[in-house]
Amino acid sequence: MHVPDGFIDTPVSAATGVVAVAAVAISLRGARRELDERTAPLAGLVAAFIFAVQMLNFPVAAGTSGHLLGGALAAILVGPFTGVLCVSVVLLMQGVLFADGGLTALGTNITDMAIVTTVVAYAIFRGLVKVLPRSRASITVASFAAAVVSVPAAAVAFTTIYWLGGTTDVPIGKVATAMVGVHVLIGIGEAAITAATVGAVVAVRPDLVYGARGLSKPLELRTTPTGAPLVPGEARPAAVTVATPAPAAVVTSPAPAGRSNRPVWIAGLIAALALAGGVSYYASASPDGLEKVAHDKGIDEKAKPHANDDSPLAGYSVKDVGDARLSGGLAGVIGVGATLTVGSGVFIVVRRRRRHTVHPIQGQGA
Amino acid sequence: MTTEPTRDPAAGPMPPSLDVRGLAFAYPDGHQALFGVDLSVARGERVALLGPNGAGKTTLVLHLNGILTGGAGTVTVGGLPVGKKHLAEIRRRVGIVFQDPDDQLFMPTVREDVAFGPAAGGLRGPELEARVMTALDQVGMADFAARPPHHLSFGQRRRVAVATVLAMRPEILVLDEPSSNLDPASRRELADILRSLDVTVLMVTHDLPYALELCPRAVVLSDGVITADGRTQELLCDEDLMRAHRLELPFGFNPRSVTAPTAR
């Protein structure tokens, strides 16, 4: 999905550049909360890891190129702000060192691959972690779901940017179909790798997973009275519970009220996704016909495809009905995801703010 | 840069180079490594910290310069308590030479690697250059300043690792398994270097002959506490103590037959 130089026109490149700079600036502020002396190298490792997985390039038929994105992994392991920074750094280094993605297209690349993936993935991840039972398996499941959605979301973002400022008149529907279709597949691969990585790290070093903070219990520290004869086994000291030094103290447990809502949440989410996916799958046959007609008739009118596409998800289906249904269904799922994202995003922001005002010392003391 | 360590014995009672009191610590995964360590090392002493694998030696070392904190107890270096407030100065005072020199050497040339510490402390220009060359001279590696570290032999890399720390003019030099993976010649060279240095040394090792050769005093760390503290030769001759803490002398080595160094 790396956009080369000259692919997106100047105004849109400049606009995405502004978006990217703003997001990086915000992330730099936010990352100060997430990073401490010991997690800084973790951010670097995440960046290196993403760098590695992004090297696996699949050519995409009528899109650009497809590869794993890594935004979900970054957001879950090091937090959303640092995640944005990690992926941005990867893109910058790729642009400067490997000429992968144009330098003038850096804003566009950061916007769709660093910002959209990270934010979408983290919102979904936090939302799921809140509703799922508090266990390590839930973290893995939530990682999978977050990664699976984040990749097509980035494809949608790319399509939108292309629609706004693409330098060639490829019908937006074709771009959308190709991009989203391929990235749904890539999303599954990405989800597998993300879930496996997060799962493995949670099992061995839960302290390294930002998204899993709050899972571990407060530690118990046994201390021997100083100066006493210190032969192990001879004087078993009394157990003293001490405030933990680990980042485990950062996130508080959820409000007890959250538990009773959980089944409702899960049911609602599943229903919404099933409805959106299934219903749109069948509903997309008719728009496809309509669009095909418009496409056949207005093939010479450049403005036509644009006029049809009020929303980036509108121009999904082109010629093949089966594909169209599939992609239409996907549009629905992504729509739900996006709504959920916005909703839980607001929720999380509010929660976070409140949490930080309640526990300011713990929040920074890790 | 408040107190440059001075070695004038007439200056009155000086705080010990290292003073550890009641240090206990558990890792975030719940594993507890230290259960209350007490250890004092006077200025100019060379002390061996002995102990089997998993005794908590590395954990203790990481507490000495404040990389690990947050458990119970205190660590004081030359009178300065280890804490967030003086972290930079503490890290200058405590020079840790890690076990694997490849972890320690990360710059493209030996010179830049040795300069890293003092440069991080704000030293620049000819002063920095002089500091680097002095440190390299101390370990006999001055001719290799322009070479990339990974082109050196293992023994040379370990000596450079020692120089990187010496360049910071530490109050106490902490060596983690300094003799591991060294061939006999490099071992001897390193021992000569360490003996020639006028600095407090805490040497973490399970190489008992090396401890005897270099350190008049030894302490045994086992299961997260100090279980013995005394003259190295006496400890090594105490067979019950050795056996109880999985410390074994190499085949054919008799600590009684050696003329051990005495405290300076």
Place this chain on the structure above:
Amino acid sequence: MGAGHAHRLYRHGHSPVHGMPPHCKIAAVFGFVLVVVSTPREAMWAFGLYAVLLVAVAFRARVPIAFLLRRLVIEVPFVAFAVLLPFVATGPQVHVLGMSLSENGLWGAWNVLAKGTLGVAASVLLAATTELRELLLGLQRLRMPPLLVQIASFMIRYGDVITDEMRRMRIARESRGFQARGVRHWPVLAKSAGALFIRSYERGERVHLAMVSRGYTGTMPVIDDVTATRAQWSHAAVLPVLALAVCLTGWTLR
């Protein structure tokens, strides 16, 4: 795979281009690409001149043209895309060899190919004449936020660690008779990814601890101060300034 390639990208040398301060080079390349991208696509001759400029730089840097061309392979996915453009784009059609091609698509393909290739070539020259560490220093001098520089430098360090660990794990797997052949083995590979992550992290963490122990606080200490003189800046500016002249001519002749 991974940042291990970085070392092969760099081509050791002592040319005037190698010796230039890294931040000047980065600024020059960025300026050049910016100018190239804003050139009208109809001015084909301008792109030819840009290519000549880059070849001149390569000559100055004593980077063989063959080396440069080999490095351009990274562009292949976009070339594939550009070739497709004339077939899928809409607009007036032209007929070439019995195929109906979109005129707009052809221009689009040319646009992406020419600008992309020039951008890639400029970056390849930068990477070939600048060491990674210098590059980071340059970015630091260009006022990139220290946190980003820090993440980038850790990333490069871990790149080596990851490739190295990956190789070890592959050897360990293969010496026990495992070979990845198709989808059935993906779970094993996915699990390897997790293990790889932790192993790389713990190895890199030790390096970080050693750095922190020597007073590292997030920015690399300045050991050899690279300050660019006015002469060096103006030397570096030759490339983007000439390119700008070409670009302006391109616009006026349109």
